[in-house]
Amino acid sequence: MATLARRLFKVALFFGLFFLSILYVGPYHYDWSESEARAWWNASEWLGIRDPDDLFVTVWITIELIVAVLAYVVIIRLWRWYRTK
DSSP states (O other), X not given: OHHHHHHHHHXXXXXHHXXXXXXXXXXXXXXXXXXXXXHHHHHHHHHTOSOHHHHHHHHHHHHHHHHXXXXXXXXXXXXXXXXXX
């Protein structure tokens, strides 16, 4: 039972960190300048994606996922270090 509780806590911790990264890491402006729009448009054409907004959302979700994973790893390692001390 304790193993299940630990696993559920870790899953809840990860989803909580992912939610926080969505709130605090993402871009706060969605109005692109002309040069930014051109860069997103060229990148989406190069990747074969029709809409640059789809690429924009995919890139930011990936960045937020990476941030959540890094925060999770740091928290787990700090907890293990604290427990062995």
